[in-house]
Amino acid sequence: MFESIKKCNKCGLCKYQSPLVDDTKACQVFWVGLSAKKVTFESEKPLSPTTNSGKLICNVEERCAEVLTYKTNLVKCVPLDDQMKLRYPNRKEIDVCFPNLEREISDLKPRIVFLLGDKVTKAISRHFRLTFESWDGFNYKYIIREGTYYVPIHHPSYVHVYKRKQMEDYIVNVENLISALL
Numbered sequence: 001m002f003e004s005i006k007k008c009n010k011c012g013l014c015k016y017q018s019p020l021v022d023d024t025k026a027c028q029v030f031w032v033g034l035s036a037k038k039v040t041f042e043s044e045k046p047l048s049p050t051t052n053s054g055k056l057i058c059n060v061e062e063r064c065a066e067v068l069t070y071k072t073n074l075v076k077c078v079p080l081d082d083q084m085k086l087r088y089p090n091r092k093e094i095d096v097c098f099p100n101l102e103r104e105i106s107d108l109k110p111r112i113v114f115l116l117g118d119k120v121t122k123a124i125s126r127h128f129r130l131t132f133e134s135w136d137g138f139n140y141k142y143i144i145r146e147g148t149y150y151v152p153i154h155h156p157s158y159v160h161v162y163k164r165k166q167m168e169d170y171i172v173n174v175e176n177l178i179s180a181l182l
């Protein structure tokens with residue numbers, strides 16, 4: 001279904017690695033990260049459970065076992081610096097790749113889109129002309145756009161590093177939000 005995304009080369013980052021796309025499936029919940037990471041095996045997907053962020057998302061998904069999910073990134077390819085180290089994508093790379101995210105949302109029609117972290121939230125805000133309220137602890141606010149809930153939340157890697165002792169609270173709050181909005 002997303003062959004055009006898998007073959008995209010508009011930003012040039014595909015020279016390092018092909019665009020990373022999850023298996024296309026019907027879904028209720030979308031997880032949107034910032035950018036792809038270097039893959040360690042060929043069939044790896046976005047927000048892989050081999051990463052700390054992916055593990056935390058898997059913990060939420062396990063508690064919501066009946067909920068169908070899809071994982072993606074704003075930038076589908078891996079942005080690397082001159083030393084071949086992972087870096088944040090720049091605004092141009094995000095802007096060039098944004099139509100791919102719009103296509104995923106349009107085609108899969110999720111009920112909830114979780115925006116992982118501040119950089120993702122700001123990009124969505126800018127492109128969709130939305131103004132999100134700041135979260136209060138792990139109490140997250142959302143905006144409804146075209147029947148979909150857009151929910152900015154802490155990036156799982158931030159929680160893993162800086163809020164490790166509160167990880168269970170994070171998981172429970174996201175789980176409760178999924179239950180409430182579905």
